[in-house]
Amino acid sequence: MGGLTPDEHMEDTLLRWNRLNDRGLTISKSSSPQKTNYIQTTVVRTMTGLRRKDKEIKDKTEIEAVLREATVGRLGTSRDDTPYVVPVSYVYDNGKIIIHGAKQGKKMEDIAANPRVCFEVDTSEIITSDDPCNYSYRYKSVIANGTAKILEDPHEKLAGLRLLTEKYAPGKGPELTEEHLKKNRNLNVVEITIHEMVGKKSPA
Incomplete structure (x- = not known):
């Protein structure tokens, strides 16, 4: 606390709160690990959401339906300030995304170095017309941000x-056994815990 008393720290916190509110930022509050009566502060930028609010999917059930329906996902990772996107097979289950792949390779190396990832899926079809200028696209898409973890426990894998x-x-899922894991020792299974996601569709 830099030598401040709890009351002085509270006053300083309120001053910073007002300054941040003036700048369009918010402060998240949590109890101190020492359980004293002051507030720890963390600056969090307010999420702006989609620019086209008219196309946003607001129903979580519909967003999850897109995640379940799509057959290919696109995993975004970042390491050393270099982004990387790769298509993957995946499954969505109760707020988590499961993917798999060989233990060696950029995808797993990136996750090990930086577990913060982005994941995108979409379903789509072309809308045709006699006039080529009237061709359009009907789609639904979901973008999710989360944290990836390489599973080590055999039962979880x-x-x-x-x-x-x-x-x-x-x-065929129930037919898999631990023997299959033993025969595929070079296989990683990754669990992505979703922290936030947004859906979009057109036509809205």
Whole structure:
């Protein structure tokens, strides 16, 4: 606290709060680990959301339906200030996204170095017309930000692989066993915990 008493710290916090509000920022509050009566402050930029509010999918159920329906996802990672995007097979389950891949490779190296990731999916179809200028696109898309974790526990890995298999080969998921894991030791299973997501569709 830099030598401040709890009352002085509170006064300083309120002053900073007012300055940040004037700048369009917000402060998140949490209890101190020492359980004293002052407030720890963290500056958090207010999310602006979609520019086209008329195209935003506001129903979480509809957003989750897009995540379940799409067959290909695009994983975005970043390491050393260099972004990287790769298409992946995936499955969405209760706020989490499961992907898999070889232990070696840029995707896993990036996740190990920086677990903060972005994930995008979409479904679409072309709307045709006699007039080429009237061609259009009907789509739904979801972008999610989250934290990726390479699963180490064999039971968690097997559960994730069963979910993935069941999506792409219905009825086959339960057939996977720990023996399959032993035969594929070079395989990583990654669980992405979603922190925020937004959906968009057109026509709205």
